[in-house]
Amino acid sequence: MRRPLVAGNWKMHGTRASVAELIQGVRRLGFVDGVDVAVLPSCLHIAQVVEGLRGIPVSVGAQNCASQSDQGALSGEVASTQLVDAGCVWSLVGHSERRQILGEDDALVVRKFAAAQVGGLIPILCVGETLEQRRSGETLDVIVRQIGSLVDALGVEVFSRAVVAYEPVWAIGSGLTATPDQAQEVHAAIRAQIAVKSSAVADGLRILYGGSVKSSNAVELFGMPDIDGGLVGGASLNADEFGAICRAAGS
Numbered sequence: 001m002r003r004p005l006v007a008g009n010w011k012m013h014g015t016r017a018s019v020a021e022l023i024q025g026v027r028r029l030g031f032v033d034g035v036d037v038a039v040l041p042s043c044l045h046i047a048q049v050v051e052g053l054r055g056i057p058v059s060v061g062a063q064n065c066a067s068q069s070d071q072g073a074l075s076g077e078v079a080s081t082q083l084v085d086a087g088c089v090w091s092l093v094g095h096s097e098r099r100q101i102l103g104e105d106d107a108l109v110v111r112k113f114a115a116a117q118v119g120g121l122i123p124i125l126c127v128g129e130t131l132e133q134r135r136s137g138e139t140l141d142v143i144v145r146q147i148g149s150l151v152d153a154l155g156v157e158v159f160s161r162a163v164v165a166y167e168p169v170w171a172i173g174s175g176l177t178a179t180p181d182q183a184q185e186v187h188a189a190i191r192a193q194i195a196v197k198s199s200a201v202a203d204g205l206r207i208l209y210g211g212s213v214k215s216s217n218a219v220e221l222f223g224m225p226d227i228d229g230g231l232v233g234g235a236s237l238n239a240d241e242f243g244a245i246c247r248a249a250g251s
Ligand SMILES: O=C[C@H](O)COP(=O)(O)O
Pocket: 009, 167, 171, 172, 173, 174, 175, 210, 211, 212, 213, 231, 232, 233, 234, 235
């Protein structure tokens, strides 16, 4: 039985003041039975959030990490070992905003994934197709390629210390959500791809859905057999809404 995970990706939002308010809101959620809860603030606010959430069962992660695990001459990047030192547990890797806007390709995503694990973080690998790719029937090919690049380079066992997030690019921040059946089809395909190499790893792998998750659609999405929680963007900036989504994962 996989324990659900709900991670709130705060993206490039927040000031010290608004983050302080959000921390108070998340603290009020308290303990959500049967669900792991995480928040991923901007790098600038990680220390504030780690301090602010001390003592409650909500872990903290980063939205990105460098492609090397050790400190070094790489201006503007943050190493996984530095993120662990700051109190992070997770790092997103390969979010579509970084793939599309910043040009991160599969090869770089592989290096970041490896660096995250070497430094002691649990990578949350993001995969997903664009609207154009979905319309032309390429969805599963795209996902298989994105997952396959990791498996080919690093082997399948690395997924026993990782999470996958399926985020259709067309559903991110758009208000459009994949239907539970659309999402389930992709989640099942990801699990089957991993199972070809190791059924034990596949069975234990948490696969999150992301893309306009709200309290109004969370119960249905999280009710699908291969959806093990959510990667929540916009809705995670409202603590009450985020709390309702977390509770939906436990229901
Ligand atoms: O990382 C989160 C995803 O990009 C989903 O964002 P969203 O919930 O605002 O659509």
